[in-house]
Each structure stands twice: as C-alpha cells, then as structure tokens.
Amino acid sequence: MQTEKSGQEYLEQVLACLEKRLEEVNASIEAGAREIEDMHEYYWENYTEMDQYGYEEFDNRQALLAQVNANQEQLLLRKRFRNMQDSPFFGRVDFIYQGDEEPEQFYIGIGNLAERAGSRPLVNDWRAPVSGLFYDYDKGLASYEAPQGVFEGEISSKWQYKIRRGKLVYEFESDIKIDDDILKAELGGSGEVQLKNIIRTIQKEQNAIIRNTEDRIMVIQGTAGSGKTSVALHRIAYLLYHDRKNLKSSNILILSPNSVFADYISHILPELGEENIREMSFDLFAYRELQDVAADCEDKYDQIEKAVKNPDTWKQYREKQSPEFVSRLQGFMMSLEDELMNFRDVEYKGCSIKESEIIRLFYFRFQDIPLLSRMEAVAEYFIDQVETLRDRDLSEEEKDEVTEKFLGMYGTRDFYVLYSRFLDREGFRPLPRRPLEKRRLKYEDVYPVLYLKYHLTRCREHRDIRHLVVDEMQDYSWIQYLILKKLFPCRMTILGDRAQTMEEKQQDVMKFLPGIFGRNIRKIYMNRSYRNTVEIAEYANRLAGITGMELFERHGEPVREETFESTEKALNEVLRIWFRDRERLETGAVIFMTEKEAEAAGAYLKQKLETEAPEQRDTISYLDRNSGKFCKGLTVTTFYLAKGLEFDRVYGVFMDSDKSPLKIQAEYITATRALHELFMYTVRG
Numbered sequence: 304m305q306t307e308k309s310g311q312e313y314l315e316q317v318l319a320c321l322e323k324r325l326e327e328v329n330a331s332i333e334a335g336a337r338e339i340e341d342m343h344e345y346y347w348e349n350y351t352e353m354d355q356y357g358y359e360e361f362d363n364r365q366a367l368l369a370q371v372n373a374n375q376e377q378l379l380l381r382k383r384f385r386n387m388q389d390s391p392f393f394g395r396v397d398f399i400y401q402g403d404e405e406p407e408q409f410y411i412g413i414g415n416l417a418e419r420a421g422s423r424p425l426v427n428d429w430r431a432p433v434s435g436l437f438y439d440y441d442k443g444l445a446s447y448e449a450p451q452g453v454f455e456g457e458i459s460s461k462w463q464y465k466i467r468r469g470k471l472v473y474e475f476e477s478d479i480k481i482d483d484d485i486l487k488a489e490l491g492g493s494g495e496v497q498l499k500n501i502i503r504t505i506q507k508e509q510n511a512i513i514r515n516t517e518d519r520i521m522v523i524q525g526t527a528g529s530g531k532t533s534v535a536l537h538r539i540a541y542l543l544y545h546d547r548k549n550l551k552s553s554n555i556l557i558l559s560p561n562s563v564f565a566d567y568i569s570h571i572l573p574e575l576g577e578e579n580i581r582e583m584s585f586d587l588f589a590y591r592e593l594q595d596v597a598a599d600c601e602d603k604y605d606q607i608e609k610a611v612k613n614p615d616t617w618k619q620y621r622e623k624q625s626p627e628f629v630s631r632l633q634g635f636m637m638s639l640e641d642e643l644m645n646f647r648d649v650e651y652k653g654c655s656i657k658e659s660e661i662i663r664l665f666y667f668r669f670q671d672i673p674l675l676s677r678m679e680a681v682a683e684y685f686i687d688q689v690e691t692l693r694d695r696d697l698s699e700e701e702k703d704e705v706t707e708k709f710l711g712m713y714g715t716r717d718f719y720v721l722y723s724r725f726l727d728r729e730g731f732r733p734l735p736r737r738p739l740e741k742r743r744l745k746y747e748d749v750y751p752v753l754y755l756k757y758h759l760t761r762c763r764e765h766r767d768i769r770h771l772v773v774d775e776m777q778d779y780s781w782i783q784y785l786i787l788k789k790l791f792p793c794r795m796t797i798l799g800d801r802a803q804t805m806e807e808k809q810q811d812v813m814k815f816l817p818g819i820f821g822r823n824i825r826k827i828y829m830n831r832s833y834r835n836t837v838e839i840a841e842y843a844n845r846l847a848g849i850t851g852m853e854l855f856e857r858h859g860e861p862v863r864e865e866t867f868e869s870t871e872k873a874l875n876e877v878l879r880i881w882f883r884d885r886e887r888l889e890t891g892a893v894i895f896m897t898e899k900e901a902e903a904a905g906a907y908l909k910q911k912l913e914t915e916a917p918e919q920r921d922t923i924s925y926l927d928r929n930s931g932k933f934c935k936g937l938t939v940t941t942f943y944l945a946k947g948l949e950f951d952r953v954y955g956v957f958m959d960s961d962k963s964p965l966k967i968q969a970e971y972i973t974a975t976r977a978l979h980e981l982f983m984y985t986v987r988g
C-alpha cells in the first residue's frame with residue numbers, strides 16, 4: 304500500500320527526483336559529447352590506415368551516428384525534465400484494481416518521471432494508458448486498456464493540482480463542479496498569442512478522439528471553438544507516444560492554411576515533447592510543383608478577393624473543381640493517348656527502331672506508365688539495345704541525345720498548353736498564350752493543372768508521410784482531395800467546420816469524402832464550443848443560422864453593434880476604447896472583409912498613433928498573407944487570415960454596401976474569433 308501524501312509532500316519528492324534525474328542526464332550528455340569528440344579524433348588520426356574496402360570506416364560512422372542519436376535523446380529528456388520543474392503534475396487518480404482493497408495513486412503530468420528508468424513512475428505521462436482514467440471517468444467504476452489487457456476497478460478519488468514555478472498554487476479533490484470551474488478559469492484567461500495545450504482539461508468527448516488508434520481516416524466536423532485544432536494536435540502527440548517504433552515525428556505532415564496559423568500552433572507539439580513536425584500550405588506546395596508550368600499561381604486568398612468584387616467567379620471556380628470537370632479532364636487525357644503522338648522511326652549511330660515497334664512498346668509493353676513519362680521508358684529500352692549492339696555504355700550526353708529523339712514524338716509536353724487546349728475544347732476560355740515567365744495561373748485552374756500533371760506523368764507518392772493532418776477541411780475542394788489521396792496514401796486526421804467555409808455557400812466535405820476515401824472513414828461531430836462566451840457564441844450562431852450547439856457556460860459582456868458614417872469614425876472608436884481598456888486586454892483584432900480595407904485601416908491607425916501617441920506605435924500590427932506570426936496588441940487583418948486564431952477582443956468592421964454572399968461567413972468567422980468581447984461595426988456608405 305502507498306502511504307497517502309499531501310500534494311505539497313509529493314511535490315517535494317517529485318522535485319527532488321527531477322533534480323537527481325537532471326544531474327544524471329547532464330552527466331550523460333557531457334560524457335556523450337566527449338565520446339563524440341574522441342571518435343572524431345580517432346577517425347582523423349587513423350583514417351589513412353583504415354582498410355581499403357571501407358568496412359572500418361563504415362563501422363566508425365555507424366558508432367558515431369548511434370552516439371549522436373543517444374545524445375539527442377538525452378537532450379530531449381533534459382528538455383522534458385526542465386519543463387516538468389515548472390509544473391510536474393496536474394492530476395491524480397486513486398484506482399482500486401478489481402480484487403484489491405487499497406487504491407493505487409497515479410499522478411499525471413506532461414511526461415513520465417521515475418527514480419530510475421524502468422521503475423514505477425512517480426508521474427505518468429498524460430498519454431499513458433492509466434492516465435485515460437483521469438479524463439474518462441468520475442468517481443466509481445472505471446477501466447482502462449493497456450497492452451497487457453483491460454484493467455477493471457474503481458476510482459476512489461480524483462485530484463487536481465495547479466503548480467507554477469515549482470510551487471503548489473492549489474489542490475482540490477475534484478468533482479464535476481470543480482472540473483468545470485477549472486476549465487472556466489483556463490478559458491477565461493487572456494493574452495496568449497499561441498494556442499495553449501489542453502492536457503489539464505481535456506474533455507471526455509475530446510479524449511475519445513485523441514486516443515483513437517483504430518481509424519485510418521478520421522474526419523471531424525466541429526463547430527467554431529470546439530477544440531478541433533487542439534484535439535488534432537494532441538492526437539498526433541498521443542499517436543507518436545504509443546507507436547514510437549513505426550511513427551516518428553518526421554512521418555507527420557500538417558497541412559495548414561498559412562504561415563501565421565502554422566506559427567500559432569507550432570509550439571504545441573514541442574511542448575508535448577514531440578519535435579520536428581512538418582507543416583506546409585497546400586497552395587504553396589502546388590505553386591512549387593507547377594514552377595515548370597507557370598511562373599506564378601494565384602492562391603486561395605486571391606480567389607476570395609476577386610469573388611468579393613465579383614461573386615460570379617465562384618461559379619467558374621466551383622465548376623472547375625467538380626467531379627464533372629474532372630471526368631471531362633479524364634476524357635481529354637484519354638484522347639491524348641492518340642492525338643498527342645507523332646510516331647516515327649528512330650536511328651542512332653547505325654542502330655534503328657521502327658515506328659511500328661515503338662507503337663507496340665508504347666501501347667502494350669509500357670501501357671501502365673503515364674502517357675508523358677512513357678516515352679522515356681521506350682527510349683531506355685532502345686538505349687539498352689544500342690549498348691548491347693555496340694558493346695559499350697553510352698555516355699550521359701549520348702543518352703540525352705537519344706531520349707530527345709523519342710520525346711520529340713509528343714506534340715507538346717507543356718501542361719499549360721495541354722490544359723489550355725482542353726479548356727478550349729470544352730467551351731471554356733483558353734489560357735492566354737505566353738512564355739513561361741509571364742504565365743500566371745488563376746486559382747480556379749491551379750489544381751486542375753496539378754491533377755493533369757499527376758496523371759500524365761509519374762507522381763511521386765510521399766511514402767515517408769504516415770499521418771497527414773488536414774486543418775480547415777471545408778476549404779479544400781473535391782479535386783484537391785483527389786490529389787491529396789494520390790500524394791499521401793496514409794492515415795489522415797481531417798478537421799474543419801462547414802459554417803466557416805470561405806465561399807459564398809457552406810461546403811460539407813463530409814458528404815463527398817467517403818466517395819474519395821471509402822466508406823470506412825470515421826466521422827465525428829464536435830458540437831460543444833469552448834472558445835467564446837455564451838453571449839458571443841449565441842450572437843455568432845444567430846448570424847449563421849446555427850442551432851443546437853452546446854455552449855460552455857461562461858458569460859461575458861453583451862455583443863455591441865454600432866453603425867458609423869465612415870470607416871475613420873469606426874476606427875477612431877476602436878482606438879478610443881482599445882486604449883481605455885488596454886490594461887486588461889492583451890490581444891485584439893480589427894477584422895475586415897478585404898485586404899484593401901484592412902491595409903488602409905492599418906495605415907490609418909498607425910498614422911494616427913504616430914501623431915497622437917508615438918510611444919504606442921508598435922502596439923498595432925497589420926497582418927497580411929506574407930506575415931509569419933501575430934503579436935500581442937492590436938492586429939488589423941482580414942477575416943480569412945484571422946481564421947483559426949483567437950483574440951481577447953474583436954472588432955468586426957463591415958461595409959453596409961457590401962452585398963457579397965460571402966459576408967455572412969466572413970462575419971461568422973470574425974465573431975467566433977473573440978474570446979471575451981465582441982464589437983460589430985457597420986459602416987454606412
């Protein structure tokens with residue numbers, strides 16, 4: 304039986320253990336570094352005498368690599384222990400195993416800690432099997448699943464602790480009331496410019512998603528502020544913890560909408576002990592992949608800006624991303640099999656191959672290779688023949704010369720030209736004829752061209768990626784999902800909110816994803832919102848016509864709606880009340896519909912501060928699509944860049960004259976960014 308200790312006593316024991324473990328780790332890091340240095344020295348002193356086949360050198364390198372890896376692990380361990388010194392645990396479950404009389408106590412924290420590697424943990428990682436008890440059950444019957452099987456029993460008590468800088472701030476025997484109060488306190492805080500980790504207060508429905516390991520493709524539709532992004536990131540940390548052998552952090556890729564958002568979430572996984580997770584924006588990826596097709600490509604934000612001015616552009620955009628358009632593209636690719644080809648005999652330094660033989664190879668032997676990569680295979684076949692006949696290898700230049708003869712049998716290999724031809728044939732306006740450096744693809748054409756490229760040439764599957772996270776799923780089109788499936792044949796966590804679609808209409812990807820990924824995808828709905836006060840959430844729901852959302856009971860000021868004669872007057876009011884309440888606000892945002900409005904407002908506010916309060920100049924920042932992070936103070940931006948972020952106070956500034964169908968979504972996104980206070984301003988004009 305364990306002796307019952309107070310939180311304070313236990314904390315002292317844990318801090319002492321952390322101190323000791325840190326000393327050991329430091330010693331081991333130092334010894335490791337010395338070892339690496341010695342290995343280097345040995346190598347440079349002896350490499351001239353190493354065996355000629357390189358075996359010894361290979362062994363040395365392997366040993367060096369192993370030592371470097373071991374040191375790396377110790378460095379990570381040190382980082383974890385140092386983090387734990389601040390707050391080593393936050394919860395405790397007392398569990399009576401079935402058949403036992405006395406409870407065992409399990410303390411839960413951000414990582415595991417034991418006196419020695421292998422001994423009973425003083426603190427259990429929040430992802431350990433037993434820690435599931437903390438999130439999933441109140442007092443009473445409970446069970447948890449571990450590799451050894453399912454353990455049944457009873458929770459006799461649960462505790463919550465707050466420890467800061469190694470000092471115990473409070474301890475409570477927890478019940479539902481206290482759990483809610485603690486969550487309320489977490490949500491009521493302000494001032495963060497990055498997403499917080501939620502391990503202290505993960506909710507049961509969120510825990511079920513985080514700990515799900517069975518489903519290959521998980522799709523989460525969650526209302527604004529329901530914790531989708533948080534849950535997806537904690538899920539990744541959980542999967543990495545439980546499948547270390549097969550899943551490394553370098554096997555994870557997060558598709559995120561832009562670099563501000565990427566920065567906003569970038570610290571969560573390192574904080575949870577997982578480093579080096581890759582992140583990328585799909586538009587940036589597409590742009591890089593199409594460098595040999597067009598010098599420039601529009602991104603999603605260009606499309607939004609255009610559509611605000613001219614809503615008709617949605618029609619064309621949607622048409623070009625649709626299943627019907629893709630099947631027309633497929634028909635076009637079929638027709639290219641014949642139309643694109645001008646077969647002829649090839650002769651090279653006395654060796655030749657007849658047109659009929661080339662046709663046979665092209666349509667039968669190599670028929671499985673995509674059309675525009677296939678001739679290379681025929682060329683290689685012929686090069687083999689030439690080398691056999693001439694009994695010597697061809698040089699690289701000679702091979703290139705031969706290959707060029709074969710590639711010359713394609714009418715064109717330029718995707719821009721091919722796609723334009725397709726558009727023309729199908730009754731769309733063709734692309735303007737231009738040299739590569741002057742070409743700019745409209746957003747509506749970017750993914751169809753990428754689709755064409757990946758079906759006409761060999762597409763490199765990214766097998767190293769074993770788990771893909773797609774955030775803001777509602778903003779990806781059908782054709783983008785087809786491409787994602789081709790590029791990443793792996794497990795996925797796909798999450799988003801149809802009410803936040805950045806188009807005139809909401810897009811429910813849940814409807815079409817089974818058609819792409821199969822029926823076995825797991826669909827999950829998160830209906831409880833945590834971010835906003837009840838007043839803000841109810842206001843936002845009324846805007847978007849959303850009903851049935853569960854709201855976490857946290858109240859604040861009513862939403863304030865006001866109308867102004869001009870944007871300047873609205874901005875003057877923004878500044879006036881921002882500085883009036885500055886003491887209690889860390890982050891704020893002034894959110895507009897378009898880039899032009901936001902940019903002008905940013906300049907106006909800066910100018911005003913420059914003359915009236917120069918010392919406050921730097922408290923305002925304009926955030927555009929090239930920005931890398933958002934800062935404390937007042938941020939001026941568009942609704943589409945504010946998406947995914949949150950602020951203590953939000954001012955939405957929208958023009959009365961703006962009748963864009965996108966406005967409701969924009970206002971909804973704006974409103975749901977506010978944690979505590981929301982001001983919605985209308986400008987008449």
Ligand SMILES: Nc1ncnc2c1ncn2[C@@H]1O[C@H](COP(=O)(O)OP(=O)(O)OP(=O)(O)O)[C@@H](O)[C@H]1O
Pocket residue numbers: 486489490498499501504505506509525526527528529530531532533534799800833834946947948949975
């Ligand atoms: N269990 C929880 N404990 C504490 N805070 C939570 C919890 N769940 C969510 N939150 C908080 O709620 C806010 C919203 O979370 P998050 O950004 O992950 O939601 P989301 O569904 O991705 O939002 P959106 O789609 O509106 O951008 C964050 O401040 C997050 O820390």
